[in-house]
Amino acid sequence: MSETHVSTEDHHEPRLYEIRLKGHLDARWADRFEGLSFTHESDGITILSGPVVDQAALHGLLRKVRNLGLTLISIHQIDSNQSKGSDGNTDKTNSLKRREKDENNSQDINH
Secondary structure: OOOOOHHHEEEEEEEEEEEEEOOOOOOHHHHHHHOOEEEEEEOOOEEEEEEEEEEHHHHHHHHHHHHOOOOEEEEEEOOOOOOOOOOEEEEEEHHHHHHHHHHHHHHHOOO
């Protein structure tokens, strides 16, 4: 009799994502993006962040963004080991680097 081995590669922890959208979304949209936190940046961008269980769920989120007519700026998968600094706070340096990269990319697209 042979044994069946279940691959652990198919059972991943949810991955953390940061989705940047143009404009500030108000609290009424929170139900549409359940499980994600909203952060409003001073430059008029909303950041949705949190765990996404798999690629199908990520595509579902992107479909919601499209269906609601929201402008998608960027999507970043966050390495959970790098998302927290030594003091337990979000690593602002990585966030600033991503923002600078996004701004440079958007300038390249517009010119």
